[in-house]
Amino acid sequence: MKYLSKLQAVLEGGHFAVTTEIGPPKHAGAHGLKYTAQILKDFVDAANITDNQTAIVRLSSIAAGVHLLANALEPVAQMTCRDRNRIAIQSDLLGAYSLGIRNLLCISGDHQQFGNHPTAKNVYDLDSIQLVNLMSRMRDEKKFFCGEEIKEYEPRFFIGAVANPFADPFEYRVDRLEKKIKAGAQFIQTQGVFDMERFERFMELVRARGLDQRAHILAGVIPLKSWRAAKFMQTQVAGMIVPDALVDRLKNAADPPSEGVAVCIEQIKYIRENIKGVHGVHIMAIAWEDIVPEIVKQAGLYPRPEVVLD
Amino acid sequence: MIIARQKNIKDIAAMVEDCEKVLLVGCAGCVTVCLSGGEKETEILASALRIMRKLAGKPLATSTYTATRQCDPEFLTPLDGLVGEADAIISLACGVGVQYLAEKYPDKWVVPAQDTLFAGGATEHGRWDEKCGLCGDCILHRTGGICPVIRCPKSILNGPCGGSQHGRCEIDKDVACAWQLIYDRMKALGRLQDLTAVQPLKDWSKARDGGPRKALREDLMAR
Ligand code: SF4
Ligand code: SF4
Numbered sequence: 001m002k003y004l005s006k007l008q009a010v011l012e013g014g015h016f017a018v019t020t021e022i023g024p025p026k027h028a029g030a031h032g033l034k035y036t037a038q039i040l041k042d043f044v045d046a047a048n049i050t051d052n053q054t055a056i057v058r059l060s061s062i063a064a065g066v067h068l069l070a071n072a073l074e075p076v077a078q079m080t081c082r083d084r085n086r087i088a089i090q091s092d093l094l095g096a097y098s099l100g101i102r103n104l105l106c107i108s109g110d111h112q113q114f115g116n117h118p119t120a121k122n123v124y125d126l127d128s129i130q131l132v133n134l135m136s137r138m139r140d141e142k143k144f145f146c147g148e149e150i151k152e153y154e155p156r157f158f159i160g161a162v163a164n165p166f167a168d169p170f171e172y173r174v175d176r177l178e179k180k181i182k183a184g185a186q187f188i189q190t191q192g193v194f195d196m197e198r199f200e201r202f203m204e205l206v207r208a209r210g211l212d213q214r215a216h217i218l219a220g221v222i223p224l225k226s227w228r229a230a231k232f233m234q235t236q237v238a239g240m241i242v243p244d245a246l247v248d249r250l251k252n253a254a255d256p257p258s259e260g261v262a263v264c265i266e267q268i269k270y271i272r273e274n275i276k277g278v279h280g281v282h283i284m285a286i287a288w289e290d291i292v293p294e295i296v297k298q299a300g301l302y303p304r305p306e307v308v309l310d
Numbered sequence: 311m312i313i314a315r316q317k318n319i320k321d322i323a324a325m326v327e328d329c330e331k332v333l334l335v336g337c338a339g340c341v342t343v344c345l346s347g348g349e350k351e352t353e354i355l356a357s358a359l360r361i362m363r364k365l366a367g368k369p370l371a372t373s374t375y376t377a378t379r380q381c382d383p384e385f386l387t388p389l390d391g392l393v394g395e396a397d398a399i400i401s402l403a404c405g406v407g408v409q410y411l412a413e414k415y416p417d418k419w420v421v422p423a424q425d426t427l428f429a430g431g432a433t434e435h436g437r438w439d440e441k442c443g444l445c446g447d448c449i450l451h452r453t454g455g456i457c458p459v460i461r462c463p464k465s466i467l468n469g470p471c472g473g474s475q476h477g478r479c480e481i482d483k484d485v486a487c488a489w490q491l492i493y494d495r496m497k498a499l500g501r502l503q504d505l506t507a508v509q510p511l512k513d514w515s516k517a518r519d520g521g522p523r524k525a526l527r528e529d530l531m532a533r
Contacts, residue, residue: 133508
């Protein structure tokens with residue numbers, strides 16, 4: 001088996017994968033990325049680099065990915081549909097591949113109204129499912145979106161997408177996941193899981209349709225530093241369910257950040273031991289990336305498996 | 311119909327600041343229905359402008375006319391006798407009407423009194439909602455009669471996105487998630503199966519992206 005990336009090798013080798021997320025800086029300096037890559041490289045299999053997350057301008061996902069590569073951390077570049085039309089997307093895909101990026105995550109992207117350019121003109125020429133579909137076509141059929149042949153050096157990405165079990169309509173979430181897999185998604189990262197009961201119900205439906213056999217599902221977890229952070233997630237972030245009990249637990253904690261870490265570790269262990277069909281975790285430590293090694297170690301996920309790529 | 315909304319009166323006044331006589335032209339079409347540019351609104355705007363200018367010590371003379379439709383040249387002919395002394399024409403029609411007037415009277419300063427908003431309809435008295443983005447390639451037969459191109463802020467054809475919760479769109483709790491509506495309706499119609507297909511890319515060349523469009527009906531054209 002020839003793997004496209006280390007992440008693919010870990011997942012297809014049957015290991016429980018660990019990915020994380022890095023938000024690039026709001027400036028043109030790469031030192032922070034290099035520093036974060038050094039800290040994380042031995043503890044995760046790959047790191048997502050957000051693509052102008054919440055529509056706030058940041059160093060480009062692809063450029064940031066190249067900095068991670070140079071520092072021995074495998075990137076998962078994110079590609080939003082918000083900012084590019086089909087011409088720019090394909091051009092960036094060719095560029096990313098030429099620079100050594102092998103994992104790509106397709107997302108629609110947060111609406112620009114949430115970001116620092118709310119008066120921007122958005123694009124949304126295609127949606128995330130169409131993007132997955134077209135990327136797998138570029139790789140497997142060697143064709144541009146228009147149907148024209150890619151004569152040589154077609155981009156060969158390990159293709160990812162996201163799923164949110166906490167958005168509505170609930171029953172349609174699994175249909176939509178199936179659509180993404182049908183379109184060619186090979187791995188799926190979920191929205192941060194706080195409501196275990198709902199996540200279990202979601203995974204039950206996923207397993208009933210065998211979707212966990214057709215794609216690798218990584219459950220999202222988010223370590224929280226304070227009850228305010230939990231409250232913010234609960235009330236201000238679209239498509240999130242955060243139980244009151246968790247908010248209270250952090251509120252009553254003597255040391256909220258370490259309580260937040262403890263919660264996250266419990267969640268990972270619970271998911272790994274009890275929820276079948278989950279093939280890894282995606283740790284989103286928003287602006288708290290240096291806590292990730294601690295979580296990975298304490299969750300019993302260190303050392304990471306060695307994989308060989310040819 | 312086309313929904314428009316009057317600009318702030320200060321902004322309209324500023325456009326004709328250096329004029330002494332203006333002609334205000336209303337339209338009896340869409341903008342009358344959405345109560346922003348019909349005969350009544352034209353008269354009100356004219357007197358408001360006169361009062362403002364009088365208070366400023368720089369009186370303004372106004373005349374008014376309301377065309378049956380400003381987007382049809384035949385209804386503009388009566389204006390020929392009225393534009394004469396006006397320093398400017400203020401159009402209360404949609405952007406089409408403003409452009410028709412500017413084209414018909416090339417030596418006149420023609421300004422818009424309204425912001426042309428969208429193609430929509432009344433949902434309750436005093437409220438109009440956008441329903442169609444005039445994309446030139448209607449897909450309503452695939453989405454249960456609810457338009458995702460315009461009613462989903464991300465124009466997702468394979469929705470709903472991860473921000474949809476409790477039937478509301480992630481951008482605003484006041485906005486219904488178009489894809490929740492589509493899902494509910496398709497479910498009620500027993501057609502959920504239709505939503506499992508991966509929808510192809512949209513052909514935007516039929517929309518404005520293909521340049522200004524024209525519609526021809528050769529059977530109606532003079533030979
Ligand atoms: S699909 Fe196009 S034509 Fe049909 S309602 Fe939507 S925007 Fe209008
Ligand atoms: S919440 Fe619904 S309407 Fe809003 S952007 Fe997402 S899919 Fe579109």
